[in-house]
Amino acid sequence: MARLRPAIATVSLGRSSAGHSITQKLQAASEFDFEGVEIFFECLQHHARDRFGASDRLEAEKLLAAAGDVRKTCDDLHLEVVCLQPFTFYDGLVDFDAHRQRIEDLKLWFRICKVLGTDLIQIPSNFAMEGTTGDRERLVADLDEAAQLGLAEAPPVRFAYEAISWADHIDLWEQSWEIVQKVNQPNLGLCLDVFHIAGRIWADPTTPSGQVDGGDSALQRSLAHLLRTIDIKKIFYVQLSWKGWVSMEMFNQSHYEVGNDVAKSHAARAQKSWQKLLSKLDYRRPGDSEQLQLGRRIALSGTPISHSLSPIFNHTLWSLIGLSWIYELMETTSLEDLFVELRSGTYVGASITMPHKIKALELVDEVSSEAQKIGAINTVLVSREKGSGERRLLGDNLDWKGMLLAMEAACSSVDQYTNKDIGMVIGAGATARTAVYMMCEHLHISEIYIVNRDAMEVSALVHDIKIRGVKANMIHVARVEDVSSCFRPTVAIGTVPDCKISSAEEEQAREVALRLLNLPALRAATQSCILDMCYSPDPETTQIIAAKKAGWVTVSGVEIVAAINVLQNEAWQGRSRETFWNTKVENHCKMAMQHALGKRACP
Numbered sequence: 001m002a003r004l005r006p007a008i009a010t011v012s013l014g015r016s017s018a019g020h021s022i023t024q025k026l027q028a029a030s031e032f033d034f035e036g037v038e039i040f041f042e043c044l045q046h047h048a049r050d051r052f053g054a055s056d057r058l059e060a061e062k063l064l065a066a067a068g069d070v071r072k073t074c075d076d077l078h079l080e081v082v083c084l085q086p087f088t089f090y091d092g093l094v095d096f097d098a099h100r101q102r103i104e105d106l107k108l109w110f111r112i113c114k115v116l117g118t119d120l121i122q123i124p125s126n127f128a129m130e131g132t133t134g135d136r137e138r139l140v141a142d143l144d145e146a147a148q149l150g151l152a153e154a155p156p157v158r159f160a161y162e163a164i165s166w167a168d169h170i171d172l173w174e175q176s177w178e179i180v181q182k183v184n185q186p187n188l189g190l191c192l193d194v195f196h197i198a199g200r201i202w203a204d205p206t207t208p209s210g211q212v213d214g215g216d217s218a219l220q221r222s223l224a225h226l227l228r229t230i231d232i233k234k235i236f237y238v239q240l241s242w243k244g245w246v247s248m249e250m251f252n253q254s255h256y257e258v259g260n261d262v263a264k265s266h267a268a269r270a271q272k273s274w275q276k277l278l279s280k281l282d283y284r285r286p287g288d289s290e291q292l293q294l295g296r297r298i299a300l301s302g303t304p305i306s307h308s309l310s311p312i313f314n315h316t317l318w319s320l321i322g323l324s325w326i327y328e329l330m331e332t333t334s335l336e337d338l339f340v341e342l343r344s345g346t347y348v349g350a351s352i353t354m355p356h357k358i359k360a361l362e363l364v365d366e367v368s369s370e371a372q373k374i375g376a377i378n379t380v381l382v383s384r385e386k387g388s389g390e391r392r393l394l395g396d397n398l399d400w401k402g403m404l405l406a407m408e409a410a411c412s413s414v415d416q417y418t419n420k421d422i423g424m425v426i427g428a429g430a431t432a433r434t435a436v437y438m439m440c441e442h443l444h445i446s447e448i449y450i451v452n453r454d455a456m457e458v459s460a461l462v463h464d465i466k467i468r469g470v471k472a473n474m475i476h477v478a479r480v481e482d483v484s485s486c487f488r489p490t491v492a493i494g495t496v497p498d499c500k501i502s503s504a505e506e507e508q509a510r511e512v513a514l515r516l517l518n519l520p521a522l523r524a525a526t527q528s529c530i531l532d533m534c535y536s537p538d539p540e541t542t543q544i545i546a547a548k549k550a551g552w553v554t555v556s557g558v559e560i561v562a563a564i565n566v567l568q569n570e571a572w573q574g575r576s577r578e579t580f581w582n583t584k585v586e587n588h589c590k591m592a593m594q595h596a597l598g599k600r601a602c603p
Contacts, residue, residue, distance in 0.1 A: 044067060140183055364394060433465060
């Protein structure tokens with residue numbers, strides 16, 4: 001299947017007569033990640049009047065100037081103009097003079113299309129109510145005349161003929177297809193509109209059910225006939241195309257509402273509908289990697305995880321890139337059920353969080369060298385064994401890469417750190433192991449202070465790190481009085497929750513960390529950088545606030561979780577992040593996470 005591209009008609013984002021400018025509507029379409037737009041002629045007319053003072057019978061040059069404005073805005077917003085529509089009241093006109101006037105109008109539309117950068121005009125079947133004929137020869141002659149004029153243009157202009165459910169004569173897709181076949185021109189095809197197909201044979205607003213008696217079977221027969229009958233190459237686009245553009249078009253009284261949010265709210269509704277459609281189709285794009293073909297579910301396993309921002313990040317990301325995957329929370333104290341599902345279900349992989357990162361290492365078939373050295377995993381990737389097709393589970397630790405990636409974005413350079421610098425890790429769990437590994441192996445910091453309330457946890461951490469071959473000199477700074485013999489660290493990583501203090505040991509550990517942050521800088525030319533993995537209830541943690549006051553570069557948990565999830569998506573999707581991650585997508589994902597945190601903070 002060719003890649004489906006979402007578009008939306010500008011009229012579906014609010015009527016211009018209600019004050020909704022085409023500029024606002026284009027911005028809304030872009031913000032909600034549509035790739036293309038159908039330019040509704042009414043919207044262009046209003047823009048010409050508002051911008052250039054054009055009269056009711058619009059002057060050609062002002063319309064063309066307005067089209068130039070629209071084209072520039074679309075280019076700036078990376079929107080493609082799918083078509084100009086609707087070229088109404090054309091086919092079957094009885095009055096010859098009226099027909100000639102529409103031909104002259106069509107010649108102006110050709111010029112407008114060139115300015116807009118589209119080669120497609122939509123012609124709906126005539127619904128003028130009077131002054132028209134349903135004579136097939138006349139309808140064929142009218143559409144043939146338009147097609148021949150379009151072919152004479154450079155580049156040629158195409159036409160998408162659409163059967164309107166309330167049209168005078170052509171109100172079924174079968175009838176429009178008959179006309180297109182008889183015209184038999186390469187630049188005349190169909191626009192299939194879901195509303196008009198269903199509206200003609202399925203829907204009836206006068207009945208209690210809202211549908212025709214026997215409508216379901218009638219619609220099924222019609223669609224089955226459509227699949228058997230129509231030459232796919234003659235479907236120029238579909239308003240929601242079997243391939244290429246799928247455009248959302250809706251007419252509703254809500255388009256006449258006033259307010260700045262009308263365009264955005266309709267764009268959001270349309271994008272939500274698009275994602276539902278992709279999910280129902282279980283749509284996978286051509287050229288997708290083998291990973292993308294394995295399934296469409298990702299599990300997050302740990303406890304507690306209800307606060308996690310990862311579902312929000314991933315569903316936002318997948319929505320933006322058209323990936324109909326599902327991110328599921330599996331809050332459990334046992335991993336066995338998850339790994340049974342990973343081996344037999346429709347999962348692409350899993351994200352592992354506390355307290356399972358160490359235990360999960362034992363349950364996968366293969367472990368990356370980095371995860372082996374750390375002694376914990378946070379990512380499971382499902383692959384298929386060549387030949388047998390049996391599912392295999394690869395465990396990896398992408399926490400350290402996420403820390404490094406977030407740090408690289410915040411600091412002038414991570415190459416500034418050397419073995420002369422000192423690190424600090426707050427905590428002694430699985431994530432602390434990762435932090436020690438990242439500092440020692442990738443920042444070349446060999447001396448690392450460990451700040452933790454429990455000496456036994458620190459001993460276990462030091463022992464496990466050493467037997468795995470990580471050459472770090474780890475020093476437990478256990479008491480406030482020990483800080484006087486320490487130097488200020490240049491890199492710090494917090495791995496514990498920012499909770500209310502509940503014991504004297506916790507209070508002492510926090511005070512130790514805060515005092516180490518406030519020591520004089522060891523090397524003035526080197527940036528001090530702190531990363532705090534905690535982001536709930538507030539990414540502005542106690543340590544982040546203190547570090548900012550002491551002049552540290554700070555990296556919040558929101559930045560780190562975004563970086564880790566991007567790296568996990570590289571693994572799960574089987575492709576480089578450059579193919580799905582850019583500034584626009586990044587901003588959307590981080591805004592979604594910040595919005596979620598803001599809602600949680602509300603009483």
